[in-house]
Amino acid sequence: MLRRRRLTTALSALALASTLVLTLGLAGCGPDEEAVPVDLSRREEPVPAVPKRGLTYAYLPQYAHAVSYRRHRLLVEYLSKAVGMPMRQVFPNTFDEHVKMVSRGEIDISFSNPFVYLRLADYGARAFARIIEPSGKPDFRGQIISRKDDSSITALADCRGKRWMAVDPSSAGGYLFALGEFYDQGIRREDFAEIGFAPGPGGKQEKTVLAVYSGTWDVGSIREGTLAVLADRIDLDRIRVLAETRAYPSWVYAARPGLDPDIVRKIAKAMFALSISRPDDAVILQTANIRGIIQADDADYDSVRELVEKLGLSQEAAQ
């Protein structure tokens, strides 16, 4: 009897051992691939890339840098050729950084909204061109939106006491123009339960629409054309446009203070030469999401200045 029990134990042990050996033996066999030997011990200190010389071009970072790059790459290449000087895009991360880089001379050509331009102008930058919006007009509006299913907001006056999301404190179409519209309607900033701004960086216009669309915020303010960008991604029928602001001059090209006026002239000339009717130019313009570029000067933006003044934002902007 004892001998049989030993035999049983031995059988169990043998079975267990063979299972383990088999399994571990098999587990070692992975898919066979040829490995390239590499020596990680040989090291070197990385050499930092030296920025290229040439003109710098910056697009106010209202979108992601990649979007900014994609939109303006062809235009920058065109201008570089036209001017005969290397030109590259630089990408400040924020509006403030954009403004500061212009003031520091790190951005030669700035493409910004009218509200930011006022701050750039304060640093000595001067407008020399402005774009024709995709709508075909050299100006643009802001829009105030809410959800259609929100029956408590059917008119601008209903926005009082509501939570408002704007694009950015420095946004023109997404904040400033709407603020002016509310002001004209007798609604002050303090009349809102809360004013918030879309989290950055990049895609802030779209985020504002989505914030209202999802019901997180009651009211939103965006520049015109933003809804069309989201047409394929959300059901626009659920968005109610409460009001559109009056039109203000469109986005503006400004040269930094101290940039050679000749270069500015050459650039302006090349810009004005672009025509949507020419296929090559059309590609450049459409990629940049503009219809054309026309001449402009600082006075064109007085209407915006007035609005800022009216709203008492000049002090804030200066800070």
Added chain:
Amino acid sequence: MNPHIVSRLSFRSKINLGIVLILLCFAGPVIWLATDMAARELMNEIKAKGAILAENLAVQVTDSMLAGDLLRLKNMVDEIAAVDDINYAFIQDAEGRVQASSYAGGFPVELKTINAAPEDGGTSVRLLKTSGADGELIYDFAAPVIISGARFGQARLGLSRTRHEARIGRLAAAMAGVAGAALCLAVVASTLFARRVSARINVLREHAEEVVRGNLDLRAGSPLKKNCWEIMQCGLLSCPAHGDAERRCWRLAGTMCPNCRDKTPRDKEESCLNCEVYKQNKGDEIQDLAETFDVMSAALKARLAELRDAQASIAGQERLLRVILDATPDHVSLLDADLRYLAVNRAYAGFLGLPPSEILGRADREFFPPEEARAREEEFLGVLASGKAFHKEAEIVRDGRRGWYHILIAQAPGPREGAALLRTDREVTEVRRYREQLIQAQKMESVGKLAGGVAHEINTPLGVILGYAQLLLDDVPEDAQMHEDLKAIEKQTLVCRDIVADLLKFSRRGDDRRRPVSLNDTLREAVGLAGRSFANQRIRLELDLPEEEMIVAADPERLKQVWINFLNNARDAIGENGLVAVTARKTPDGRAEAVFADTGSGIAPENLKMVFDPFFTTKPVGSGTGLGLAVSYGIIKDYGGELAVTSPAPEGVFAVRTPEGAAPGPGSVFTAVLPIAAQGSKDMPRNEEG
């Protein structure tokens, strides 16, 4: 494995071995397959994961690259490299310069160019093996950073394959552990199962061993929890299954359940399948085997009992036959065709003077002289050849003992193949003696009748002769010659008349007035009558009678006649000067004995057998009729007694009492033995008579 080793394994070990082998055959390929699939899946997964991470990194870094934000780039690569299985991450610009890397002190030079994202987009994966003894395997992923169709550089990251293989190893070990545990559980379960099964088989085996040892009363089947009559609640007390807890009802004939009435056990297996009793009490194959075994041992027990009875009966009969055979005084023997003894009875063994065991298998030539043995063999062979029984009467002498035997040899069927010979030797010595005596008696009866007839016819003429002779005597003077002649006629006629009277006595036995009479008295009277003539011949007559009276039933005259015959014979045998001793006694067997011994000339041995025959006499003509002893013999026999004669007289009979000067002959002794009728004083018969 040696098949003999497997066949020697215990049943339990075989079950365990079988289950272990099944599990191994099952678990081995499954674990192998699962591990292999898991390894492949994991490898594919880490490749996909690495590619996605690299591509995500390439997308994430675009803004930072455009912005030249090296800090953010550094943060991003550090963040991604902090993930457990990622060895490194770095960003290269379009010229291959490292913009940011997760390496803190210096960047491995070889890493920069060892992998590059393909020109046509997509992510390149290369397997790297780091230098060193335990070099690590790393998948290097290179994803291009493309902005608006332009290549800005590439994001690279290294994912440790070695660490994933370790995970696969751990997975395999876990699976092996689970399989091992399952195996152990299976072995434990199979051991329990096998122990249960083998325990039941062992019960069967022990039962079988007990059966071999002759114990048929054990039960291998386990008792039922509920018997059929309890399940059915039938109350059929006369059903053969009711109360029988040992046998299953579907194995019994004549059960009275409505479901199975009038069905044989063979049909029942079919019809009982749906019966509740069958469902509840039907066991597994081992249970069936055990129950069948029980049925078998019960049947075996019954058969054995029958066999024992039959054996006892046969043994009884054999004993009986042996007793009969041994009890018979006949010599019975059975021989085979080679004339060797197959069987002998006790009488024959005693005849040969050997125990039966030493006789069987041997032949006659080993027991008999060659001549006799040959003669016996010829008789046997003759019977074997003819097939007919042989019988004869022969005298056989063995160890000095002589005897007549009636021999019968017959052919008999042998116990096996071939014929056997049965020989029976029946001793007929006594029969022959009786037969001779019968012939003698018949002869005497014929002679008696003849003599009687003759005597009767002669008696009358004799009377006439005697009468006329006496008449003439009266007429003839006494001195005349004629008177003398007539006297002679008268005398011889008287002799003849005596002879005729004896003949008549012999034939008719006369008138028998039988009554109780004292033997001693008859002897005394006879001796008194004869005594006077004895003295003249100087013959001494001695009478020695016991005090005790011996009463016999007889006619005293006839008895006296016998005694006087004996005394006359003695006197004639002695002649002169001798002794006659008459003694009487009671024999040990309670009879009365009268002995007449004389010192006479005795009787020749050849005449001893004939002395009681009628007309046998050795006396000269005219001295005796030869009827005296024959008549005496007839009288004693008539009274249920015996008469014997011995000659010469045994030594010592007369040694002391022989008279001086006498020349004793060989002598003879006549002994008559009579049954005693009653005992008492010698006056009793007279009283009865008076």
